[in-house]
Every structure is written in C-alpha cells, then in structure tokens.
Amino acid sequence: MANIKQIAKMASVSPATVSRVLNNHPYVSDAKRKAVLDAVECLNYSKNLNAIHLSKGKTNIVGVILPFINHAYFSKLLEGISSEALNANYQLMLCQTNYDPNEELKALDMLKMKQVDAIIVCSKILQWEQIEPYSKFGPLVACEDAGKPTISSVYLDHYSSFRMGMQYLIDRGHTRIGICLGRANSVNSLKRIRAYKDTLKAIQEPLREEWIFYQCLNIEDGVGVVHKILEMNERPTALMVTSDQVAAGIIIEAGKKRIEIPHDLAIIGFDNQPIAKMFDLTTIDNQLFTMGSLAFQIAHDQIMKKTQAPENRELEFRLIERSTVSRYRLRN
Amino acid sequence: MANIKQIAKMASVSPATVSRVLNNHPYVSDAKRKAVLDAVECLNYSKNLNAIHLSKGKTNIVGVILPFINHAYFSKLLEGISSEALNANYQLMLCQTNYDPNEELKALDMLKMKQVDAIIVCSKILQWEQIEPYSKFGPLVACEDAGKPTISSVYLDHYSSFRMGMQYLIDRGHTRIGICLGRANSVNSLKRIRAYKDTLKAIQEPLREEWIFYQCLNIEDGVGVVHKILEMNERPTALMVTSDQVAAGIIIEAGKKRIEIPHDLAIIGFDNQPIAKMFDLTTIDNQLFTMGSLAFQIAHDQIMKKTQAPENRELEFRLIERSTVSRYRLRN
DNA sequence: ATGAAAGCGCTAACAA
DNA sequence: TTGTTAGCGCTTTCAT
Numbered sequence: 001m002a003n004i005k006q007i008a009k010m011a012s013v014s015p016a017t018v019s020r021v022l023n024n025h026p027y028v029s030d031a032k033r034k035a036v037l038d039a040v041e042c043l044n045y046s047k048n049l050n051a052i053h054l055s056k057g058k059t060n061i062v063g064v065i066l067p068f069i070n071h072a073y074f075s076k077l078l079e080g081i082s083s084e085a086l087n088a089n090y091q092l093m094l095c096q097t098n099y100d101p102n103e104e105l106k107a108l109d110m111l112k113m114k115q116v117d118a119i120i121v122c123s124k125i126l127q128w129e130q131i132e133p134y135s136k137f138g139p140l141v142a143c144e145d146a147g148k149p150t151i152s153s154v155y156l157d158h159y160s161s162f163r164m165g166m167q168y169l170i171d172r173g174h175t176r177i178g179i180c181l182g183r184a185n186s187v188n189s190l191k192r193i194r195a196y197k198d199t200l201k202a203i204q205e206p207l208r209e210e211w212i213f214y215q216c217l218n219i220e221d222g223v224g225v226v227h228k229i230l231e232m233n234e235r236p237t238a239l240m241v242t243s244d245q246v247a248a249g250i251i252i253e254a255g256k257k258r259i260e261i262p263h264d265l266a267i268i269g270f271d272n273q274p275i276a277k278m279f280d281l282t283t284i285d286n287q288l289f290t291m292g293s294l295a296f297q298i299a300h301d302q303i304m305k306k307t308q309a310p311e312n313r314e315l316e317f318r319l320i321e322r323s324t325v326s327r328y329r330l331r332n
Numbered sequence: 333m334a335n336i337k338q339i340a341k342m343a344s345v346s347p348a349t350v351s352r353v354l355n356n357h358p359y360v361s362d363a364k365r366k367a368v369l370d371a372v373e374c375l376n377y378s379k380n381l382n383a384i385h386l387s388k389g390k391t392n393i394v395g396v397i398l399p400f401i402n403h404a405y406f407s408k409l410l411e412g413i414s415s416e417a418l419n420a421n422y423q424l425m426l427c428q429t430n431y432d433p434n435e436e437l438k439a440l441d442m443l444k445m446k447q448v449d450a451i452i453v454c455s456k457i458l459q460w461e462q463i464e465p466y467s468k469f470g471p472l473v474a475c476e477d478a479g480k481p482t483i484s485s486v487y488l489d490h491y492s493s494f495r496m497g498m499q500y501l502i503d504r505g506h507t508r509i510g511i512c513l514g515r516a517n518s519v520n521s522l523k524r525i526r527a528y529k530d531t532l533k534a535i536q537e538p539l540r541e542e543w544i545f546y547q548c549l550n551i552e553d554g555v556g557v558v559h560k561i562l563e564m565n566e567r568p569t570a571l572m573v574t575s576d577q578v579a580a581g582i583i584i585e586a587g588k589k590r591i592e593i594p595h596d597l598a599i600i601g602f603d604n605q606p607i608a609k610m611f612d613l614t615t616i617d618n619q620l621f622t623m624g625s626l627a628f629q630i631a632h633d634q635i636m637k638k639t640q641a642p643e644n645r646e647l648e649f650r651l652i653e654r655s656t657v658s659r660y661r662l663r664n
Numbered sequence: 665a666t667g668a669a670a671g672c673g674c675t676a677a678c679a680a
Numbered sequence: 681t682t683g684t685t686a687g688c689g690c691t692t693t694c695a696t
Contacts, residue, residue, distance in 0.1 A: 001446075003689055014667040019691060027665050046444040050391065051689035053382040054672050061425075070411035072402075079402035082428045086435070091442075092426040093393075096414045103418070112378040114333075115423075219606050252610050274551050278584050335673055346683045351675060359681050383673035386688050 002043035010043065011035035022047065053114075061091045062299055063116035065107045067099045067123055071217070072245050072273050073288065077122050077143060080292020088300050099125040099183075111137045118299040123186070135310075139302035141295045144187050152302065152310040154294045156286050158188045161317040162195035162240065165268045165284055168319060169238045172326060174266060175203060178211035178236035180225055180246055192242065211236050222249020226257055229265075238266035238325070244276040244283055251279050251324070267324040280323040287315045334375035342375065343367035354379065385446075393423045394631055395448035397439045399431045399455055403549070404577050404605050405620065409454050409475060412624020420632050431457040431515075443469045450631040455518070467642075471634035473627045476519050484634065484642040486626045488618050490520045493649040494527035494572065497600045497616055500651060501570045504658060506598060507535060510543035510568035512557055512578055524574065543568050554581020558589055561597075570598035570657070576608040576615055583611050583656070599656040612655040619647045 004022075008015045013032050020028050021036040039045070053059045064081060066074045085092050093116055095107035104126050110116045111134055118139035124131065128146050135151060142153040169177055179196050181189045193212070200207050210232065213225050225246070229235050241247040247269035251261055259265050269276050272285035294313055301307045321327075336354075340347045345364050352360050353368040360368075371377070385391045396413060398406045417424050425448055427439035436458050442448045443466055450471035456463065460478050467483060474485040501509055511528050513521045525544070532539050542564065545557050557578070561567050573579040579601035583593055591597050601608050604617035626645055633639045653659075 004691095005689080015690080016667060016669095016692080017665085020666090023691085029665060032666080046441065048386070048689050049442075049445040049447040050382055050386040050389075051672090052691080054380070054386050054674090054688090055690045055692085057382075057672070059382065064426075068411070069414055070404075070407040075402040075407050079400070082401055082426065086428060086430075091447075092428075094396075094414065094424045094426045096418060096424075098418075109378065110381075110423075113381040115381040219610050223610075249610060278551050278555075278581060336675095337673080347674080348676080348683060348685095349681090352682090355675085361681065364682080380673050383688090384675080386672090386690090387674045387676085389688070 001048075002045040003048070004045075006043060007036060007039045007045055010039040057114065058303075059091075059115060059117055060089065061093050061116045062296065063093045063095055063107060063110050063119040065095045065097060065104060065119060065121045065124065067097050067125075069094070069096055072275075073243065073271060074122055076271070076273065076288040077292040080289040080294075081120060081296045082292075083289075084293040084296035084300070088296070090296075090300065097125070099123075101126055105130075108134045111140070117303045120295045120299055139299050141299045141302075143291055143295050145191075147187075149312065150310055152298050152312065154291050154298065154313045154315060156291075156315050156317050158191045159195045161284055161286065162192045163199055164317070164319060165240050166195070166199040169240075169266060169268065169325065170199075170203060172266070172328070174238040175205050176211075176235070176237045177205075178208075178213065178229075178239050180213040180216040180221075180239060180241040180243070180250075182215070182217050182242060184214045188242075192240075196240075208234070216241065216243060216246040219245040219249040219252075222246045222251070223253045225250050226253040226259065230257060230259075236265070238268075240268050240270075242270045244269040244271045244273040244281060247281055247283070247324075248275045248279050251281070262324050262326040266326060268319075269324075272320055276320075276322075282322045282325045283320050285318050285320055287317070291315060333380070334377040335380070336377075338375060339368060339371045339377055342371040389446065390635075391423075391447060391449055392421065393425050393448045394628065395425045395427055395439060395442050395451040397427045397429060397436060397451060397453045397456065399429050399457075401426070401428055404607075405575065405603060406454055408603070408605065408620040409624040412621035412626075413452060413628045414624075415621075416625040416628035416632070420628070422628075422632065429457070431455075433458055437462075440466045443472070449635045452627045452631055471631050473631045473634075475623055475627050477523075479519075481644065482642055484630050484644065486623050486630065486645045486647060488623075488647050488649050490523045491527045493616055493618065494524045495531055496649070496651065497572050498527070498531045501572075501598060501600065501657065502531075502535060504598070504660070506570040507537050508543075508567070508569045509537075510540075510545065510561075510571045512545040512548040512553075512571060512573040512575070512582075514547070514549050514574060516546045520574075524572075528572075540566070548573065548575060548578040551577040551581040551584075554578045554583070555585045557582050558585040558591065562589060562591075568597070570600075572600050572602075574602045576601040576603045576605040576613060579613055579615070579656075580607045580611050583613070594656050594658040598658060600651075601656075604652055608652075608654070614652065614654045614657045616649055616651050618649050623647060 004015050004018050007018045017032055018036050021033050097103040104124055111119050121142045128148050140151055142151055145155040146153045247267050254261055269281045269283035272283050276283040298311050336347050336350050339350045349364055350368050353365050429435040436456055443451050453474045460480050472483055474483055477487040478485045515521055579599050586593055601613045601615035604615050608615040630643050
C-alpha cells in the first residue's frame with residue numbers, strides 16, 4: 001500500500017503538502033494540489049487510519065457497552081445511537097458484555113487505551129463507583145440514572161413512571177397488582193420495586209412477594225408468568241410488565257389459557273415497541289430511540305469540548321392508552 | 333498519559349524490555365519483569381492501541397456492514413458474529429448503512445484504511461462487482477450467496493428452501509399460494525421469486541402478481557398484507573412469509589379480521605425466531621446465529637492465514653412443523 | 665505557499 | 681537476556 005511519502009515523491013512535493021491536500025487545508029497552490037491528487041489517483045492511495053489516530057490522539061469512534069445485542073430494548077437504543085453516529089460521521093465499536101464484569105472492564109479499557117473517544121453505557125453490571133474512574137480518560141455517558149453527577153447520563157424517572165402506571169391501574173379499580181421485572185438488581189428494577197412497594201403502602205395493600213416476577217426479558221418469559229399465575233390461589237388482576245415483548249408473551253399465553261385480557265388480567269407494558277401496537281397493548285413509552293441519540297449527542301459534545309461539565313438529561317415518559325387495561329372501573 | 337518510554341526509565345530498562353513484558357515474551361528476567369510491572373502499576377500505565385495497531389498493521393477489529401440494527405433478522409445474525417468475536421478476543425465495528433450505497437462504500441473503505449482486519453457483509457445494496465475489489469485489502473465475508481467464488485460466504489440455498497416450503501404446502505392440498513418478501517431486488521428475494529415461479533409452473537398454476545407482497549420487513553407490515561388479501565376477489569389459501577415477524581403480524585391481524593389460521597389461510601414463516609414459537613408458527617429455520625458465527629470464524633481464519641482461498645459454506649435449512657399449516661389435506 | 669523535521673507510542677530486527 | 685534503533689504513516693510546528 002502506498003503511503004504519503006510515495007505520493008509526495010511522485011507529485012514532487014513534501015509529505016506536509018500531501019497532508020494538507022488530503023485534509024483540505026488552505027494555502028496550497030492549485031498546481032500542487034492537482035499534482036497530489038493525480039498521484040493519489042495513480043497509486044490508488046488510501047490513508048492509514050491507525051497512523052492518523054495515533055498522530056491526532058483521536059479516533060472518531062465511540063464505544064457502546066451493552067449486555068446483549070439481540071434484544072428489542074437494546075436494539076432500539078442502539079438504533080438511536082447509531083443514527084446520530086452516522087450523522088456525526090462517527091463509528092461505533094460494539095462491546096457485548098453478557099453482563100460479565102471482566103468484559104465490561106475490558107470495554108472500559110478501550111477508553112484508556114485511546115481506541116475510542118467516548119463510551120456509552122447502555123446497561124452494566126459493575127457498580128458506578130468502579131466505572132466512574134474511567135471518566136478521567138474521556139467522556140462516559142450512561143443510559144440510566146447513574147446517580148452520580150460526575151457522570152453524564154440520559155435517563156427516565158423510572159420511579160415516577162412506575163407509580164404513574166400503577167396509579168392508572170388503581171384509578172380503574174385495581175388493587176391486586178403484580179409486576180414483571182428484568183434483572184433483580186438493576187438500577188431500574190430497584191427503583192421500580194421501590195415504587196411498587198410505596199404504591200402498595202399508599203393504598204394499604206399487602207406486599208405479595210410471589211407477585212413480583214423476575215427475569216422477564218424475552219417474549220417466551222411471558223409464558224412462565226402466566227403459568228405461575230394460574231397456579232396461584234390468589235391472583236393479581238393487573239400486571240405491570242417492564243417489557244413489551246414479555247407483555248406480548250403473556251397476552252399470547254393468556255389467550256391459550258382462556259384468561260381474558262383485560263377482563264381477567266389487565267396489562268401495562270413498557271417501551272412502546274412495534275409489537276405493543278400490534279397487540280393494542282397499553283404501554284409506557286420510555287423513548288429508547290431518543291435516549292440513544294441523546295446519549296450520542298452528549299458524548300459527541302463532550303468530545304468536541306462544547307460542554308465541559310457532565311450533562312444529565314431526564315426524558316419524559318408517557319402512557320399510551322390502548323386496550324389491555326379496561327377503561328371501566330372494576331366492580332368490587 | 334504515561335508511555336512506554338517513561339515506564340522504561342522508571343524501571344531502568346529499555347523500551348524493548350517493557351514491550352516484552354507487556355506482551356508476555358520470553359527471555360525477560362524476573363527482576364526486570366517485576367520492575368516493569370511495578371512501574372506500570374505506579375504510573376497507571378495503559379497501552380496506546382493506536383500505536384500498536386499502526387506498528388503491527390493489524391487491529392483485531394472486524395467491521396460488520398448491515399442496513400439496520402433494530403431488526404430481528406440482523407440482530408440474530410449479529411449475535412452470532414458477536415459471540416464468536418468475544419471468543420476470539422476481537423472487537424466489532426458496526427456500520428449501519430440504511431442501504432445507502434455511499435455509506436456502504438465508506439464502510440468498505442475501513443478495510444482499505446486498515447481500520448479493520450476484515451469485513452462481514454450482512455446485507456448490501458451495491459453489486460458484488462463493486463464490492464469484490466475490496467477483497468484485495470483483506471478478508472471479506474458475505475452472509476448471502478455472493479455468487480462469486482472469489483468472495484467468502486456463508487449462505488443458505490434460498491431457492492431450494494423456498495421450493496421445499498412450497499412443496500410442503502402443495503402436499504397438503506394448497507395450490508393458491510402467495511408470498512411475502514422483503515426488498516424486491518435483494519439476492520435472496522430474486523432467488524425466492526424464481527423458486528416461486530418455477531413451482532407454480534410445475535403445478536401448472538398461473539402467476540398472480542398481486543399475490544407477491546413486497547416490502548414485508550416488520551411485524552406491522554403483516555397488517556397491510558391481510559388488508560390487501562381481504563380486498564381480493566381471489567384469495568390465496570396459503571402464504572410463504574420470509575420473516576417470522578411479518579408472519580406474526582399477519583396472524584394477529586388475521587385474528588382481528590376473523591380469518592382463521594390455518595383453515596382460511598396457512599402460513600409458513602422464515603427465521604425461526606422466538607416469536608415463531610410463541611405463535612406456534614410453522615417456519616423454516618435458516619440458522620442465522622450459526623451463519624453469523626461461521627462468518628466470523630471464516631473471517632478470523634483468513635486473517636490468521638489458516639485458510640488462503642475464499643471459503644464458501646452452505647448451511648442446511650429445515651422446516652419446523654407447527655400449527656399454522658394444517659396437517660390434513662385440503663378438500664378440493 | 666512550501667518544506668524540514670520532530671513527534672505520536674509501540675514493535676521487532678539486529679546486535680551485543 | 682537486554683538494549684539500540686529503525687521503522688509504522690501521518691500531523692503539525694516552525695522556518696523560510
């Protein structure tokens with residue numbers, strides 16, 4: 001592969017001039033510019049990005065840390081990130097961690113090793129305390145409430161959104177409400193559990209631990225939820241399901257088991273994915289695409305030093321009323 | 333940030349020795365090794381990957397070209413690629429093209445500019461003739477039948493799989509069969525159209541252009557298909573749907589419109605996604621995960637020069653019999 | 665407007 | 681076993 005020196009020689013100019021032409025710098029005579037361009041053409045020259053990255057100390061790459069790729073939540077988030085990256089002419093380095101702490105650490109190291117200009121954390125298993133030190137090496141943006149003002153973040157108030165959803169159910173006569181969560185210890189789950197408990201207390205309902213379903217991540221997980229409910233003596237009349245996929249799974253399985261929705265079981269989903277619309281599922285839109293694109297924008301701004309201080313953006317949620325919660329009040 | 337020279341100075345050794353320690357080379361005395369490691373610790377040193385990449389002329393990164401991220405087909409494929417990458421300690425550079433030829437070209441340039449060691453093309457809009465020249469700069473692996481023995485590929489025989497699916501329907505009494513495709517001009521669609529036409533000819537059925545539904549990519553697209561069918565005087569009794577998501581959409585909408593499946597409309601999906609299982613959808617498994625992991629393996633092998641010649645692997649498909657095609661023969 | 669030359673930080677061939 | 685040194689290919693400052 002040709003390099004800048006060979007171009008210089010062929011065009012009878014210095015490497016510096018070649019560099020200037022290649023980077024559209026001013027102060028190059030048209031004659032020399034043409035000579036360089038011709039040589040580039042002739043030798044089928046291409047820049048070596050590694051050399052550029054080294055020399056500039058910058059890569060135009062942003063790292064994205066996420067546990068799984070094949071999951072609607074992360075796909076939508078990633079789509080938001082990607083669309084902005086495309087916009088800003090940035091590349092994306094994908095780091096799938098499977099929630100393995102070592103993989104997460106390895107991914108963070110990319111920032112330290114200057115392989116990426118910034119990192120976006122979609123979800124993590126490490127404590128923020130372990131992650132925070134890396135912000136010394138470059139912008140770090142979280143797609144959840146990091147709870148640290150020193151780390152930039154884009155997030156939703158999952159406590160409030162959960163309470164709002166529950167209140168919506170309560171207003172329609174529900175008191176026996178169950179919930180489906182993802183990982184038990186994720187930042188979001190913990191907030192939702194708190195919201196759940198606080199709401200129950202407010203309406204003076206007892207907490208039934210068995211009505212909290214964990215590890216509900218994929219559409220298939222909805223099946224298990226329905227089966228468990230069927231085995232219960234005391235069944236919830238409504239479910240807050242923190243994933244539209246899982247909610248869809250519940251609806252499908254409920255249909256097979258002759259549980260009528262919303263009559264026997266009301267359901268509120270989360271994410272407002274396409275599947276929610278298909279099932280006419282009442283859901284809470286948490287703006288994943290926007291979250292992703294904003295996360296990238298913040299990372300990009302920080303790289304460009306437009307903003308110095310960490311930025312923390314809270315997104316609005318909104319409940320989308322559809323048909324999986326009856327609009328009529330339950331008879332008592 | 334500290335560099336190798338400073339480590340060398342602090343440990344009173346040469347940069348070369350530091351490099352040796354850092355890369356676990358033999359022939360370093362324990363004393364020096366320890367001194368280096370201490371200095372590394374003390375200065376909180378980290379390698380600069382850009383320097384390493386430049387020096388080695390290799391990056392341990394593979395580029396992945398795909399049109400969309402938020403799409404079940406590509407998510408599953410990407411998951412396969414990613415799992416192998418994790419395995420091989422390789423990073424993934426994601427290049428979303430939106431089927432924009434310029435973006436595709438830019439992504440291919442990464443190979444030329446030595447930013448990636450190889451490229452995996454999940455789907456493309458350019459002609460293979462335009463892509464092929466890039467293989468001069470490094471391994472190029474296609475996740476479809478490139479039709480060029482000079483390009484490595486992992487693919488399914490979509491012609492045969494389509495014919496097999498149609499034969500399955502024919503054996504059960506169907507002759508009025510429609511099909512749902514994605515992009516009209518994709519490599520896979522063209523083969524499927526050919527299979528469709530050949531099969532119709534074989535059973536002496538006329539070709540009805542209106543029974544070929546294009547642009548069926550997402551679950552919502554199933555709605556339109558059902559509506560169009562409802563407006564037809566002559567309706568198909570069965571549908572080959574080249575995406576389980578779309579098939580699911582059709583099933584849902586058909587339910588709303590009181591079209592009974594499989595009685596009024598039999599359906600065969602493609603991909604064998606989780607959603608297919610949920611809907612008990614008869615589908616053709618085309619091994620996306622395997623395709624992805626194999627694509628990475630081939631790319632990796634080529635990088636490591638284990639294999640020189642392009643490798644072309646054909647994957648087996650298999651039909652998964654579930655309930656959206658009746659097992660009983662239709663009465664005539 | 666142009667060129668010389670000193671980095672950027674690491675690797676590896678060669679010498680010792 | 682260790683050090684010296686010449687790359688890797690580009691950018692950028694400083695002269696001119």
